[in-house]
Amino acid sequence: MGGITVLRLGHRIKRDQRISSHVALTARALGADEVVFSGEYDPGLIASVAKVVERWGGGFKVSYTPEWRRFLEERRSQGEYVVHLTMYGVGIQDVEEELRRAYAERGLVLVVGSSKVPIEVYELADVNVAVTNQPHSEVAALAVALDRIHQGRELTKTYPDARNIIQPSRLGKLRKAKKKEEIN
Numbered sequence: 001m002g003g004i005t006v007l008r009l010g011h012r013i014k015r016d017q018r019i020s021s022h023v024a025l026t027a028r029a030l031g032a033d034e035v036v037f038s039g040e041y042d043p044g045l046i047a048s049v050a051k052v053v054e055r056w057g058g059g060f061k062v063s064y065t066p067e068w069r070r071f072l073e074e075r076r077s078q079g080e081y082v083v084h085l086t087m088y089g090v091g092i093q094d095v096e097e098e099l100r101r102a103y104a105e106r107g108l109v110l111v112v113g114s115s116k117v118p119i120e121v122y123e124l125a126d127v128n129v130a131v132t133n134q135p136h137s138e139v140a141a142l143a144v145a146l147d148r149i150h151q152g153r154e155l156t157k158t159y160p161d162a163r164n165i166i167q168p169s170r171l172g173k174l175r176k177a178k179k180k181e182e183i184n
């Protein structure tokens with residue numbers, strides 16, 4: 001498989017719509033290849049992420065697994081390196097080189113939780129990694145982890161098949177909408 005997959009545990013349709021969607025958009029924008037949701041099956045969430053990919057480009061994948069345990073075991077058996085983001089882990093500053101090596105050689109699964117994360121996740125992971133040992137958010141943890149893995153290279157990534165393209169400007173808002181025939 002390879003690349004970077006984000007596994008979002010414990011999605012709750014009523015409470016997590018917005019934050020799960022932000023997990024996916026952050027994963028996509030900052031250089032992950034795929035998000036897999038677990039918890040409650042939410043077809044609306046999957047469709048909304050797919051729509052963003054259609055408009056803004058790239059090959060980012062979105063899917064659902066009803067069985068996160070089996071999913072993690074399968075990915076590990078395929079050689080991928082499982083990184084659980086948690087405030088209880090070791091500091092990302094101390095393992096970032098290890099993560100970059102594992103990304104280059106094996107591919108990564110970055111696991112983020114929502115409410116209480118089952119203890120098996122801590123045990124199944126190859127490493128539990130903290131973005132500070134303070135409580136905050138899955139979106140923030142993911143953003144810092146992806147940036148440390150990519151060392152800033154994700155910030156200038158572009159998507160040839162994008163329909164919407166931002167023209168960066170210091171003042172105002174400039175967006176180009178490409179016609180179908182203009183898209184590669």
Ligand SMILES: C[S@@+](CC[C@H](N)C(=O)[O-])C[C@H]1O[C@@H](n2cnc3c(N)ncnc32)[C@H](O)[C@@H]1O
Binds near residue numbers: 086111112132138
């Ligand atoms: C709002 S927190 C809830 C965690 C939950 N109370 C628990 O003890 O498992 C949701 C997710 O954000 C991520 N997170 C929060 N703080 C973090 C930190 N300091 N470092 C890494 N990840 C963090 C973790 O993935 C966590 O599962």
